Amino acid sequence: MRAVDYALRQAWASLKRSAGASALSVVAIALAVIVLGVLLLLTWNAQQVMAQWASAAEFSVFLRDDASSEQRGAIETALDQSGIVAGREYVSKSQALARFRREFAELASLTSGFADNPFPASVEVRLRPEAEGDGRADALVRRVAALPGVGDVRYDSEWLSTFGAGLRTVRGAGLMLAAVMALAAAVTVAAVVRIGLYARRDEIEIMELVGAPLAFIRGPFVAEGLLQGGGGAVLALILLWTGFALARGWWGSELGAMLNGLSVAFLPFRLCAVLVGGGMAVGAAGGLAAARHAGRGALTEPSGGR
Amino acid sequence: MIEAHHLSKAYSRGLYALRDLTLSVSKGEFVFLTGPSGAGKSTFLRLLLVQERATEGSLVVNGHDLTSLSRRDVQEYRRGIGFVFQDFKLIPTRTVLENITFVPEVVGVPRAQQQRRAFQVLKWVGLQHRMSAYPKDLSGGEQQRISIARALVNDPVLVLADEPTGNLDPDLSLEIMNLFREVNAGGTTVLVATHDRELIRLVGRRTVTLDQGRIVDVA
Numbered sequence: 001m002r003a004v005d006y007a008l009r010q011a012w013a014s015l016k017r018s019a020g021a022s023a024l025s026v027v028a029i030a031l032a033v034i035v036l037g038v039l040l041l042l043t044w045n046a047q048q049v050m051a052q053w054a055s056a057a058e059f060s061v062f063l064r065d066d067a068s069s070e071q072r073g074a075i076e077t078a079l080d081q082s083g084i085v086a087g088r089e090y091v092s093k094s095q096a097l098a099r100f101r102r103e104f105a106e107l108a109s110l111t112s113g114f115a116d117n118p119f120p121a122s123v124e125v126r127l128r129p130e131a132e133g134d135g136r137a138d139a140l141v142r143r144v145a146a147l148p149g150v151g152d153v154r155y156d157s158e159w160l161s162t163f164g165a166g167l168r169t170v171r172g173a174g175l176m177l178a179a180v181m182a183l184a185a186a187v188t189v190a191a192v193v194r195i196g197l198y199a200r201r202d203e204i205e206i207m208e209l210v211g212a213p214l215a216f217i218r219g220p221f222v223a224e225g226l227l228q229g230g231g232g233a234v235l236a237l238i239l240l241w242t243g244f245a246l247a248r249g250w251w252g253s254e255l256g257a258m259l260n261g262l263s264v265a266f267l268p269f270r271l272c273a274v275l276v277g278g279g280m281a282v283g284a285a286g287g288l289a290a291a292r293h294a295g296r297g298a299l300t301e302p303s304g305g306r
Numbered sequence: 307m308i309e310a311h312h313l314s315k316a317y318s319r320g321l322y323a324l325r326d327l328t329l330s331v332s333k334g335e336f337v338f339l340t341g342p343s344g345a346g347k348s349t350f351l352r353l354l355l356v357q358e359r360a361t362e363g364s365l366v367v368n369g370h371d372l373t374s375l376s377r378r379d380v381q382e383y384r385r386g387i388g389f390v391f392q393d394f395k396l397i398p399t400r401t402v403l404e405n406i407t408f409v410p411e412v413v414g415v416p417r418a419q420q421q422r423r424a425f426q427v428l429k430w431v432g433l434q435h436r437m438s439a440y441p442k443d444l445s446g447g448e449q450q451r452i453s454i455a456r457a458l459v460n461d462p463v464l465v466l467a468d469e470p471t472g473n474l475d476p477d478l479s480l481e482i483m484n485l486f487r488e489v490n491a492g493g494t495t496v497l498v499a500t501h502d503r504e505l506i507r508l509v510g511r512r513t514v515t516l517d518q519g520r521i522v523d524v525a
Contacts, residue, residue, distance in 0.1 A: 002414055017399065203397045203408075209355060210460065211384035212412035 007219030014196050014224050021192045022228055025286075028188040029232025029279050030239070032181035036278070037240045039174035040271055045264045046167050050160065059137075059155035061123040061144055065093075071149030075123060078147060082140045084131035089124045093117045120151055182282045185232070189225045189286025197221060197290055204294050221291035222284050229283020233276040241266060307333040307464060307495045308354070313363035315349055315519075323349040325519040327363070331497060333463075336490040338506045339499040341516035347499040350516070351468050354497070355389060356380045368463055385413055388457030388465040388494075392472035394449040396441040396456075402428070403437040406456050413460065427455040431485060447478035454485055458494075465489055467498045471505060483509050 015022045061075060072090075079085050091099070096119035101108040131137040137155070145153040197204070207217050244266050248255075255264060267275075308331035315324040324346045331337050339347045352358045353365055356372055365372045370383045396405050406424040415423070428434045431451040441449055450470060457465055467486065471479035483498075483505060490496045500506065506513050515523040 002411075006411065013399075200397075202395050206395060206397070206409070206456075207412050209357075209384055209387075209389055210409050210413060211381040213381060213414075216412040 003213065003215040003219050004223075006216060007223040008227075010220035011223035011227055014200075014220065015227060018192070018196060018199075021195055022224075025185070025189045025192045025225075025228040025283070026232040026235060028185040029229050029283060030236040032178060032185040032282070033233045033236035033275055033279050034240060035174070035181050036178035037236055037267065037275055039171065039178060040275070041240065041244065041267055043167055043171045043174070044267060044271065048265070050163060050167070058124055058126045059141055059153060061125065061150055062120045062152040062154070063122060064149055064151040065120065067121075067149030067151075071147070072123075075144060075147050075149060078144055079123065079125055079140075082136070082143075084128050084136050084140060085125055086128045087126040091122045091124055093119055093121045096120065096122065182278070185229075186282050186286040186289065189228055189283050190290040192228070193221050193224055193287045193290035196224065197294060217294050218288070218291040221294065222287040225283035225285070225287025225290075226280050227283070229279040229281065229286075230276060232283070233279025236279070237272055237275060307331050307335070307368055308497070309364075309366040310350075311364045313350075313353070313360050313365055315346075315353060315358065316361045322519045324353070324360075327516075327519070327521055329514060329521065331495060333495055334490070334493050336487065336496045336509075336511040337498075338509070338511055338513040339497060339516065340501055340503065340506060340513055341522075342501065344518070345516040346519040347501075347516055348468055349519075351466050351497075351499055354464075354466055355387065356383065385460060386463045388460070388462035390450070390453050390457050390465065390467040390470045392469040394441070394446075394453045394473075396449055396452060398441050400440075401437065402433065402439050402441070402444070402452055405441070405452060406459050409456055409459050415460075423459055424455075427458050428452075430458070430488075431455045446473050447481065450474060450478075450482055451485065454482070454489075458489060462494060464495045464497070467496070467500075469500055470498065471500065471502060476504070479505055480508060 061079075063072060063075075076088065076090075079088055094117065097111060097117050100119060101111060127137050131140075141153050141155045144150060204217060248264065252263075308329065310327055310329045313324055313327040313329075314322060316322050327346075327350070339350065341347055349358070353360055353372065354367060356375060360373055363373075367383070368386060370379070372383070375383060397408070400408065403421075403424055406427065407420040410420040410423060411417070425434060425437070428437055431454055433448060433451055433455070436444065436448065441452070444452065450473075454470075457467075465486070470486075471482050474482060479502065486496050486498060487509065513523075513525050514521055515525070
C-alpha cells in the first residue's frame with residue numbers, strides 16, 4: 001500500500017510539474033476513446049433497435065382463395081404446436097382490404113374499381129425472439145409453406161441478417177481504428193513519461209542506490225500514465241455525452257420517427273466504466289513501457305576518476 | 307567489513323580499470339582511497355555499490371559476496387550502505403527535509419519514523435533550520451552536508467564517498483571531513499575516495515593509493 005500511495009503522490013506531483021506535456025497525453029487518449037465511444041454508441045443503439053425489431057419479427061402466411069376451413073385449421077394447428085409462436089391473428093380478405101384503404105388512404109380510390117377483392121386472407125404470426133437465432137423460425141416457415149391451402153409465406157429475416165452482418169463489419173473496422181489510435185495514445189504517453197523519467201534520473205539513481213524496490217522506482221511512472229489515461233477517458237466521455245445531448249436535441253424527433261418511435265440512449269454505465277478502464281490501461285501500459293528499464297542499473301557515471 | 311581478493315575489472319579490448327586488487331578494511335575503520343585520475347578509485351566504489359560487477363576475484367562486504375548477489379539481494383545489501391557524491395545529487399524539486407525523508411520512505415520506513423530520523427540527522431549536520439529550503443537556496447557546503455545527512459538517515463554500516471570535497475574550498479572540505487570523522491567515531495566504516503593529498507594529511511587515516519588499477523602504496 002505504501003508503494004501505491006507513494007506512486008500516486010509522485011505521479012500527481014509530476015503531472016502538475018509538466019502540465020503541458022501531460023495535457024498532450026490526455027488529449028491523445030481522449031481522441032482514441034472518442035473514436036471507440038462513438039463506435040460503441042452507434043453500434044450499441046443499433047443493436048438495441050435490432051433486438052426490438054427482432055423481438056417484434058413476424059411472418060405472414062397468405063392463404064389461397066380456395067383454401068378450406070379445415071386447411072386453415074391445419075395451418076393454425078401447425079403454428080400452435082411449433083412452440084415458437086408468441087401469438088397469431090387471422091386477417092380475412094375484407095379485413096386486409098380495409099387495412100390497405102386505411103394505411104394507404106391516397107391509393108384507396110384504386111380499390112373501388114375491383115370486381116373482386118384481390119387481397120388474400122392471411123395468418124399473421126408473431127415469433128418468440130429466441131427462435132430467430134437458432135433456425136427454428138426458418139424451419140417453421142418452410143414447413144408451413146408446404147401445407148395445403150397456403151399460397152405464400154413472407155418472412156423478413158433476411159434483411160435483419162444483412163443488417164446484423166453490416167453492423168458487425170462496421171464494428172470490426174471501428175475496433176481496428178480504435179486499436180490503432182489506442183496504440184498511438186500509448187506511444188504518446190510513453191514519450192511524455194520518458195521526459196519525466198529523464199528529468200528525474202538523479203532521483204531514480206538515488207532510489208536504486210538506497211535499495212528501493214522496483215515498485216517504488218517504476219510505480220510513479222505507471223501511475224502517471226494511469227492518471228493520464230483515466231483523465232483522457234473521462235474527458236472523452238464528457239465530450240461524447242455533450243455531443244450526444246446536442247445531437248438528440250437537434251435531430252431527436254426525426255430519428256424517433258425514422259425508428260418507429262424507438263428512442264436512442266447514451267452508453268450504459270457498464271460500457272462507460274469499460275472505456276475509462278481501457279483508457280487507464282492504455283495509459284498505464286505507456287507508462288510501464290517508458291519506465292521498463294528504470295531500476296535496472298546505474299544511470300550516470302560517478303564523478304572523479306575512472 | 308570489506309574483503310577484496312585479487313579483484314579485477316576489465317573492459318573491452320583488454321583495458322583494466324582495476325587489476326589484482328587485494329584489500330581489507332575492518333569494521334569501524336576510516337580509509338582514504340587516493341590516486342590520480344584514472345587510477346581506479348571510482349571503479350572500486352562502483353563495485354562496492356554493485357553498479358558494476360568484477361570480472362575476476364572476489365569482493366565480500368559485510369558478509370555479502372558482491373560478485374554473485376541477485377537483484378533482490380542487491381536491494382537488501384544497498385539498504386545498509388550510505389553514499390556521498392561530488393555533485394551532491396540532491397533532488398531540486400524537493401525540500402531539504404523531503405530529500406532526506408524520501409530515502410527511508412522508499413525502503414518502507416513508517417512516516418513518523420522517517421520524520422524523526424530525518425530531523426535527527428539534519429540536526430547532527432547543523433542544518434535543521436534549513437529543512438524547508440530547496441537545494442538551489444543552499445551553498446555548496448550546505449548541499450554536501452545535506453547529502454551526508456541523507457547518507458546517514460538509514461543508519462548504514464558503511465559510508466562510501468566519491469570525491470566529496472571536489473566542489474568545495476579547503477575550509478569547507480575540512481569541515482566535511484570532520485563530519486565523516488564523527489560518523490566514523492560512531493562506529494560506521496567510512497571509505498573516502500579523494501585525490502586531495504593535503505586533506506588526507508590533515509585528517510591522518512589509513513590511505514590506500516591506486517595507480518593504473520593497482521595498489522601502489524598503503525600508508
